[in-house]
Amino acid sequence: MEESQADKRMDKQDFLERARRFSQPFRIDDGAGFQLKDHDPDDTLHLDKTDKDRAQEALTMGVKMLAEFQDLLYAQDRWALLLIFQAMDAAGKDGTIKHVMSGVNPQGCQVNSFKAPSSVDLDHDFLWRSNNALPERGRIGIFNRSYYEETLVVRVHPEILARQTLPPERLTKNIWKERFRDIRNYEEYLSNNGIVVRKFFLNVSKKEQRKRFLERLDRPEKNWKFSANDIKERAFWEDYMEAYTETIRHTASPHAPWYVVPADNKWFTRIAVAAAIIETLDSLHLQYPEVSPEARAQLATARALLEKE
Ligand code: ATP
Numbered sequence: 325m326e327e328s329q330a331d332k333r334m335d336k337q338d339f340l341e342r343a344r345r346f347s348q349p350f351r352i353d354d355g356a357g358f359q360l361k362d363h364d365p366d367d368t369l370h371l372d373k374t375d376k377d378r379a380q381e382a383l384t385m386g387v388k389m390l391a392e393f394q395d396l397l398y399a400q401d402r403w404a405l406l407l408i409f410q411a412m413d414a415a416g417k418d419g420t421i422k423h424v425m426s427g428v429n430p431q432g433c434q435v436n437s438f439k440a441p442s443s444v445d446l447d448h449d450f451l452w453r454s455n456n457a458l459p460e461r462g463r464i465g466i467f468n469r470s471y472y473e474e475t476l477v478v479r480v481h482p483e484i485l486a487r488q489t490l491p492p493e494r495l496t497k498n499i500w501k502e503r504f505r506d507i508r509n510y511e512e513y514l515s516n517n518g519i520v521v522r523k524f525f526l527n528v529s530k531k532e533q534r535k536r537f538l539e540r541l542d543r544p545e546k547n548w549k550f551s552a553n554d555i556k557e558r559a560f561w562e563d564y565m566e567a568y569t570e571t572i573r574h575t576a577s578p579h580a581p582w583y584v585v586p587a588d589n590k591w592f593t594r595i596a597v598a599a600a601i602i603e604t605l606d607s608l609h610l611q612y613p614e615v616s617p618e619a620r621a622q623l624a625t626a627r628a629l630l631e632k633e
């Protein structure tokens with residue numbers, strides 16, 4: 325019901341324009357001079373809580389449009405889309421992925437959650453396990469955490485780097501610079517191969533994280549989400565913010581931009597992320613494959629056969 329009303333109100337072009345308005349302010353194509361402190365986790369682009377219903381309506385529309393784009397992506401079978409989600413705990417990665425992708429065909433979508441690497445992972449180079457999980461053409465791949473942990477958690481905790489058994493000659497003070505360059509080159513390689521990379525940092529404040537942790541402790545149905553380790557990592561907040569700043573600074577590019585999305589209001593995070601994905605898919609000018617004259621003739625023959633039955 326709500327959808328058809330919303331349909332009437334906004335035509336497609338209008339909606340695409342709005343999607344750009346909701347994603348552009350958070351998009352970073354060039355990381356030079358990037359400062360996390362310039363990005364307010366509580367930003368809602370002047371929408372307030374009373375706009376929440378309209379926001380929900382817009383998200384419903386967005387989810388529907390995403391499903392249409394995904395159908396085109398799948399049918400055309402040329403491009404792949406890789407969406408990378410990074411954030412501090414309780415920033416809402418899981419919920420955002422769940423809500424934004426709720427309308428898409430599960431056959432066209434692959435989600436990978438990257439946890440601490442296994443011993444097999446550690447026997448390989450740092451991009452190995454991600455490379456094995458890339459989306460096929462025509463698909464949307466989602467990385468819930470990613471190779472970016474290699475310049476985030478690994479940088480914040482040097483003991484993790486020590487466990488990576490790199491040859492000592494390769495473990496120099498340039499390691500982070502080298503990893504940034506490797507990631508930039510890798511993402512350019514992906515882009516050259518038709519794998520479109522978009523990266524999201526869900527920017528939650530320390531204060532809001534505290535509130536969400538307390539909620540997890542207060543509400544029995546949320547207890548399972550709480551991990552004692554989350555509190556330990558919270559103690560490294562400033563180090564993480566520095567690591568994120570450096571990472572975004574050195575790895576934002578026009579072909580693989582970061583979106584630094586305000587994450588203190590879940591309803592807003594979802595809209596901004598949906599808008600960014602829509603903006604990206606729209607920019608690919610996706611089309612259903614053209615049917616050749618021969619194939620069209622075959623269709624006509626098939627129809628004739630069926631009609632004769
Ligand atoms: P949830 O919302 O369920 O808590 P999560 O993504 O936080 O999701 P966890 O199992 O709690 O999942 O945590 C995964 C952990 O794995 C994180 O602490 C992350 O930093 C760590 N991790 C991921 N990739 C790497 C890596 N390459 N090296 C070291 N640690 C990693």
Ligand code: MG
Nearest residue numbers: 413414551554
């Ligand atoms: Mg966790």
